[in-house]
Amino acid sequence: MRRTMLYLPGNNPNMLLRGHLFGADGLILDLEDAVPRSEKSSARILVREVLKNRDFDWCEVTVRINGLDTELWRDDLAAVVPYGIHGVRVPKVETPQMLKDIDDALSSLESMASVPVGTTKVFCLLETALGIWNAYDIALASRRVTAIIPGGEDLAADLRTSRSKEGTELEWARRMMIVAARAAGVDALDTAFPRVGDEEGLRRETEFTKQLGFDGKSVIHPNQIPIVHEIYDPTEAEIESAKKIVQAARDAAARGLGAISVDGRMVDLPVARRAEYTLERAGIITGRGR
Amino acid sequence: MGLMEAGRAAQAGTVESMDCLVTISPDAERRRIEISGSGVSRFRATMEQKINQVLDKLGSSENIEISVQDNGAVDVVLGARVEAAYLRFKGVIDA
Known part of the structure; x- marks a missing residue:
């Protein structure tokens, strides 16, 4: 970071x-x-x-x-x-x-x-x-x-x-x-x-x-x-939303699904990546930077 | 900025907080260390040891006076300032 x-x-x-x-x-x-x-x-x-x-x-x-x-x-x-x-x-x-x-x-x-x-x-x-x-x-x-x-x-x-x-x-x-x-x-x-x-x-x-x-x-x-x-620093609300998105995206990937919906919003790969980045900035997951 | 002429008095450091001003000049008889500043009474022995250590490592055998005006420098800073002052005294680095 x-x-x-x-x-x-x-x-x-x-x-x-x-x-x-x-x-x-x-x-x-x-x-x-x-x-x-x-x-x-x-x-x-x-x-x-x-x-x-x-x-x-x-x-x-x-x-x-x-x-x-x-x-x-x-x-x-x-x-x-x-x-x-x-x-x-x-x-x-x-x-x-x-x-x-x-x-x-x-x-x-x-x-x-x-x-x-x-x-x-x-x-x-x-x-x-x-x-x-x-x-x-x-x-x-x-x-x-x-x-x-x-x-x-x-x-x-x-x-x-x-x-x-x-x-x-x-x-x-x-x-x-x-x-x-x-x-x-x-x-x-x-x-x-x-x-x-x-x-x-x-x-x-x-x-x-x-x-x-x-x-x-x-x-x-x-x-x-x-x-x-x-x-x-991401806000608490941003972190909570990102956690939901990342989890949903992981579940979808495990079930072989593409785009999914979280709280009424479509989540595809770019949205999931952005959510991961939010969690990286919050220190919750580790980044894969160069 | 050129190199200093070797053998003339040389300085390094400042009188700012956590720093020290080290002046090295020729001495007629021996290596002589003079230290002034607030913490000297408590730390004189360790400061002298550090100064000697640095000069020995640099291969100094001259008769020189090392005058230190200390304002709370830790040994790392003292060592760096002595090294810089000595290398300036020898005309090895700029001043």
């Missing part, structure tokens, strides 16, 4: 050590934008030591490395891959070839560290028009890819616009992400909402992106977590 993934600045011990206490589904230990150039090496050492020595409970732990257009990304990977992270978040992915480069580097590091090859998943940040355009091919470029994420500020800049309160400028890119992610069988995760104090704005944006089909949202402040969870 990836309703929320919380960014933690890689050079901030307070946040790195306490970040898992805020209840996000995932953590992003950030070596990229949150860390000034002069602190890159120091942050890399700190993040490595925290990963080596600390337990993050149930959280999915990822590290945002520096971009492939810098000289830093290979050292970033070397510092964190041996210590059992779930994945890396790669900024400014634009082409399938970039995934091949990351894949090769990860495989080599995993081999050296006796980590099973393929363990480290890749979350692709698509922060340019070219990245968005290539989303489907990028998602299929490596079996490691588990999610694609549209950019926010960087993407708006590359589109030669700026971020508005309504998010009009990102709307098409977000829709494109959903189609590409579903076609490729990976998760679609939304970019962070930048105005930390604007709870109504966050709520409005999350409701919209959830309706588009996003599986979750990156967050930049602990206060954003409960708002996003509240929107993503």
Whole structure:
């Protein structure tokens, strides 16, 4: 479940050590934008030591490395891959070839560290028009890819616009992400909402992106977590209805029937799948995600 | 941002909560450790042990003074800050 993934600045011990206490589904230990150039090496050492020595409970732990257009990304990977992270978040992915480069580097590091090859998943940040355009091919470029994420500020800049309160400028890119992610069988995760104090704005944006089909949202402040969870968590009524549908669909399948009726509504395969997804989000059944 | 010239005083860390500021500079006689901060009286021995452990692992044999201004850093953070300060002192990483 990836309703929320919380960014933690890689050079901030307070946040790195306490970040898992805020209840996000995932953590992003950030070596990229949150860390000034002069602190890159120091942050890399700190993040490595925290990963080596600390337990993050149930959280999915990822590290945002520096971009492939810098000289830093290979050292970033070397510092964190041996210590059992779930994945890396790669900024400014634009082409399938970039995934091949990351894949090769990860495989080599995993081999050296006796980590099973393929363990480290890749979350692709698509922060340019070219990245968005290539989303489907990028998602299929490596079996490691588990999610694609549209950019926010960087993407708006590359589109030669700026971020508005309504998010009009990102709307098409977000829709494109959903189609590409579903076609490729990976998760679609939304970019962070930048105005930390604007709870109504966050709520409005999350409701919209959830309706588009996003599986979750990156967050930049602990206060954003409960708002996003509240929107993503199914209501009691939704859970009860989903349980009925799933059970009825299973019974029908066992009896060799196709479409059936539950509470006067036709239930066919897509409806049953949606009900299963509701139960997955409620933590009642386990998903079959990549 | 270039590498620092080896052998000059170097720093890593901050004075923020749960962090520490580590300064390493040449010393005339030996490896010398100075620690200040709220928890020092209780944790001095373990902090000194951690600092020595990290420097030994990095192969440090120089006469240096390690000055730590602590604001509640746990050993993981202290170790990381000492390593970064020492590698900066040696001119191995950026500063």
